[in-house]
Amino acid sequence: MNKIWLIVQREFLNRVQKKSFLIATILVPLIFPAIMGGMVWYMINQYENAKPEIVHVLDESGKFDFKNTKKFEFIIEKESLEKAKENYKNTKDFALLYVPNIDIAKPEGFTIFTKENPSIEKIGDLERLLADRIQDLKLEAYNIDKETLASLKTKVDFKQVNITETGEEKSSNSGIYYGLGFVLGILIYMFVLIYGIQIMQGVIDEKTSKIVEVIVSSVKPFQLMMGKIIGIASVGLLQFLIWILIITFVSSSVLSYFGLQMPQKQLTEQITKQMPDEVKEAQEVPNKKVNELLVNLSEIPFGKIAAVFVFYFLGGYLLYGALFAAVGSAVDSIQESQQFQFPITLPLLVAYMGLFLVILRDPHGTMSFWLSIIPLTSPVAMVGRIAFGVPTWELVLSMVLLVGGFIFTTWVAGRIYRVGILMSGTKVNYKVLAKWFMIKN
Amino acid sequence: MDALTAKGVIKRYTQHVALDDVSLTIPEQSIYGLLGPNGAGKTTFIRIVNQIINADAGEINIFGEKLSEKHIGVIGYLPEERGLYKKLKVGEQLLYLAQLKGLSRNEALARSKKWIEKFDIKDWWNKKVEDLSKGMAQKVQFISTVMHEPRLIILDEPFSGFDPVNAQLITEQILDLRKNGSTIIFSTHRMETVEDLCDHVALINKSKKIVEGTKKQIKDTYKNNTFSIEHKGSFSINGQYELVSQTKVEENYFHSIIRTPQLDTPNQLLQQLIGLTEVHAFVEKIPTMSEIFINLVKGKSDE
Numbered sequence: 144m145n146k147i148w149l150i151v152q153r154e155f156l157n158r159v160q161k162k163s164f165l166i167a168t169i170l171v172p173l174i175f176p177a178i179m180g181g182m183v184w185y186m187i188n189q190y191e192n193a194k195p196e197i198v199h200v201l202d203e204s205g206k207f208d209f210k211n212t213k214k215f216e217f218i219i220e221k222e223s224l225e226k227a228k229e230n231y232k233n234t235k236d237f238a239l240l241y242v243p244n245i246d247i248a249k250p251e252g253f254t255i256f257t258k259e260n261p262s263i264e265k266i267g268d269l270e271r272l273l274a275d276r277i278q279d280l281k282l283e284a285y286n287i288d289k290e291t292l293a294s295l296k297t298k299v300d301f302k303q304v305n306i307t308e309t310g311e312e313k314s315s316n317s318g319i320y321y322g323l324g325f326v327l328g329i330l331i332y333m334f335v336l337i338y339g340i341q342i343m344q345g346v347i348d349e350k351t352s353k354i355v356e357v358i359v360s361s362v363k364p365f366q367l368m369m370g371k372i373i374g375i376a377s378v379g380l381l382q383f384l385i386w387i388l389i390i391t392f393v394s395s396s397v398l399s400y401f402g403l404q405m406p407q408k409q410l411t412e413q414i415t416k417q418m419p420d421e422v423k424e425a426q427e428v429p430n431k432k433v434n435e436l437l438v439n440l441s442e443i444p445f446g447k448i449a450a451v452f453v454f455y456f457l458g459g460y461l462l463y464g465a466l467f468a469a470v471g472s473a474v475d476s477i478q479e480s481q482q483f484q485f486p487i488t489l490p491l492l493v494a495y496m497g498l499f500l501v502i503l504r505d506p507h508g509t510m511s512f513w514l515s516i517i518p519l520t521s522p523v524a525m526v527g528r529i530a531f532g533v534p535t536w537e538l539v540l541s542m543v544l545l546v547g548g549f550i551f552t553t554w555v556a557g558r559i560y561r562v563g564i565l566m567s568g569t570k571v572n573y574k575v576l577a578k579w580f581m582i583k584n
Numbered sequence: 585m586d587a588l589t590a591k592g593v594i595k596r597y598t599q600h601v602a603l604d605d606v607s608l609t610i611p612e613q614s615i616y617g618l619l620g621p622n623g624a625g626k627t628t629f630i631r632i633v634n635q636i637i638n639a640d641a642g643e644i645n646i647f648g649e650k651l652s653e654k655h656i657g658v659i660g661y662l663p664e665e666r667g668l669y670k671k672l673k674v675g676e677q678l679l680y681l682a683q684l685k686g687l688s689r690n691e692a693l694a695r696s697k698k699w700i701e702k703f704d705i706k707d708w709w710n711k712k713v714e715d716l717s718k719g720m721a722q723k724v725q726f727i728s729t730v731m732h733e734p735r736l737i738i739l740d741e742p743f744s745g746f747d748p749v750n751a752q753l754i755t756e757q758i759l760d761l762r763k764n765g766s767t768i769i770f771s772t773h774r775m776e777t778v779e780d781l782c783d784h785v786a787l788i789n790k791s792k793k794i795v796e797g798t799k800k801q802i803k804d805t806y807k808n809n810t811f812s813i814e815h816k817g818s819f820s821i822n823g824q825y826e827l828v829s830q831t832k833v834e835e836n837y838f839h840s841i842i843r844t845p846q847l848d849t850p851n852q853l854l855q856q857l858i859g860l861t862e863v864h865a866f867v868e869k870i871p872t873m874s875e876i877f878i879n880l881v882k883g884k885s886d887e
Contacts, residue, residue, distance in 0.1 A: 354668055356636070356665060357663060360656070565636065
């Protein structure tokens with residue numbers, strides 16, 4: 144035990160003392176929002192500064208009135224289609240739009256000629272332009288005015304309430320759960336993979352640098368493996384802790400910058416006081432929505448979710464970490480590890496895809512149930528489901544199986560590891576691994 | 585007391601037997617050469633002693649006690665394929681390895697300081713291993729092997745890759761360690777090492793022990809009572825002596841090789857020769873370890 148502790152310490156310090164750890168830990172929580180922000184900024188910028196595309200139009204119907212917009216500038220062609228094509232060909236313009244003489248009830252035969260494949264977005268914009276005009280023409284033809292049309296548009300928004308077993312009513316919001324499940328599931332997937340590969344890398348390094356024989360003359364291979372796994376896990380947990388602190392700090396300072404740290408009610412009152420009555424009325428609806436959202440947020444058991452998340456992170460990490468250690472012990476280089484990595488990452492990938500395709504859409508279905516019970520997929524699947532509310536017995540069953548699962552994989556991995564680390568230069572396949580597994584001590 | 589005794593050690597792998605009923609006795613404070621061609625089973629034996637793998641059968645005792653986990657700190661092991669953590673600083677590395685052997689942190693610190701002073705490498709303490717030359721790294725490795733003052737030191741090809749100066753330094757340290765009571769096991773094919781340093785030798789070939797004993801015993805066993813003589817004036821000899829060869833070196837000077845019966849002493853032959861020729865040099869041909877080694881291994885593989 145004492146020696147495992149020494150190894151844990153060493154592995155932990157080796158990683159934490161590196162500059163790259165500090166950089167990764169501080170930058171990662173900043174980098175993703177920064178990239179996303181940067182992209183959005185770029186897109187908006189491009190959108191605003193984009194030059195309008197020049198579109199030649201030949202309108203045989205005469206029903207359309209092409210006015211230049213921010214996105215498009217129209218050149219009206221008056222002669223035949225052949226001539227229009229000829230004109231268009233000699234320019235560098237975006238497209239030639241041909242509008243035949245149409246029947247409003249059945250508008251067909253629009254054609255667009257372009258020189259290269261245009262983006263869906265631009266085509267969509269042009270189509271919408273035409274569709275809007277046809278809709279207006281139809282409204283005219285059916286004698287409907289625009290106000291009537293507007294009043295026809297209807298939106299229904301549920302207030303969601305869960306009735307618990309004890310009869311307590313809780314408001315809920317599937318959207319928030321969806322988002323939460325989405326983010327947590329991806330986080331588990333990423334962390335298990337990233338830290339698992341770190342374990343594998345560490346094992347390969349020890350093997351190729353030949354230090355491993357010296358170490359296993361002092362400690363049991365199993366102790367070395369567990370020390371490494373636990374050491375890296377503690378690096379991961381430390382990283383989490385720092386990230387949570389950073390995020391809490393950043394978000395609270397951002398919120399306080401925008402003055403949102405005040406209780407919502409107070410804020411609303413303050414704003415409404417200063418507003419004229421009509422605005423107040425219009426304002427009340429969204430405010431109610433915001434309030435509801437906040438109530439929903441406050442009713443999500445974040446503590447429980449965080450605890451479940453940490454449990455499944457550790458469980459999933461230990462389960463896969465042991466397998467990654469076994470793979471690392473069997474190969475001589477990271478390249479060689481590819482063939483064994485795939486079958487390990489496959490169930491993780493299944494869980495990841497299941498998260499999007501099944502769990503988030505139907506969190507209480509049979510498929511979701513099994514994905515969150517089977518230990519290989521449960522870490523990703525269960526944290527994806529947890530926000531939607533999972534019956535206690537399912538959670539307990541899944542947790543017990545996960546614990547059993549990682550004990551099992553650790554045992555299997557340990558048997559392969561103890562032989563593998565001393566074997567270099569052997570060609571390893573699954574048969575060899577099975578043989579190593581069977582070798583008695 | 586013997587430092588290590590092995591009785592009937594057997595280790596089988598699926599396709600072959602790595603050690604077949606091997607028994608060895610390694611006396612305390614000896615320098616013991618474990619010889620054998622590649623793949624003979626030396627490394628397997630050493631790994632069993634280091635408890636990296638377990639034997640299928642047989643018994644190993646260390647200083648009279650059955651080999652167990654508590655002996656980890658008693659043994660110092662320098663594997664043939666050696667290495668250190670490349671990214672770790674020399675000091676941290678030494679402390680870590682010594683602590684794994686069971687030293688407390690403070691002890692480890694004191695000992696490692698002492699050793700790096702002895703090797704005159706104090707400035708390396710904060711250097712990463714990847715920044716050291718190969719020879720430097722080997723010094724560090726040697727220190728890590730003996731730092732916990734093991735009573736039994738196992739060195740697998742310790743001189744491979746050392747330049748003569750460093751090899752000399754390590755040799756001195758090894759002799760010093762022996763003087764202070766340690767027992768040293770060499771696993772090697774380097775016959776000069778064996779001739780110079782070892783007092784006991786065992787030869788393992790094809791998983792089996794072929795010979796074991798002091799160097800003198802083995803040489804006595806395998807010498808074939810031949811003598812090499814340089815002399816002035818040719819002669820012929822008959823009777824119980826066999827003149828194996830007589831070659832002319834230069835004008836009237838010859839070099840002869842004579843085999844005598846087992847029981848004869850060199851003096852009896854010499855007396856005979858004095859009557860026959862003018863003896864300039866007379867030396868018994870004692871086989872080198874290298875010759876014995878090659879003969880035994882070849883003889884076996886010819887079977």
